[in-house]
Amino acid sequence: MENKLTLFKVIAGGPLKVTGPFRIKGRDGKIIEKEEPVLLCRCGHSSNKPFCDGSHKRNAFSE
Ligand code: FES
Structure with missing residues (x-):
């Protein structure tokens, strides 16, 4: 893997x-x-953790 910065947004x-x-x-x-x-x-609602599966839209996640 090349050494470059990783962005977390x-x-x-x-x-x-x-x-x-x-x-x-x-x-x-x-x-x-x-x-x-x-x-x-x-x-915490994704059924494909650690990846997002869009479940936050149905669970009123607001943080
Ligand atoms: S399913 Fe949890 S952030 Fe998208």
């Missing part, structure tokens, strides 16, 4: 948008490595 009432290279270690211990923009769930 909070989307009001929605997910955290991550742009740039990063790795996430899931509960199962698997490492997910991404470079393209992804949306991470902040509301």
Whole structure:
């Protein structure tokens, strides 16, 4: 992975948008490595955690 800055942007009432290279270690211990923009769930309602699946829209998430 190239060494460049990663941008984390909070989307009001929605997910955290991550742009740039990063790795996430899931509960199962698997490492997910991404470079393209992804949306991470902040509301806790996604059925595809850690990624946003749009469920925040149906659950009145406002932070
Ligand atoms: S922020 Fe979108 S499903 Fe949780």
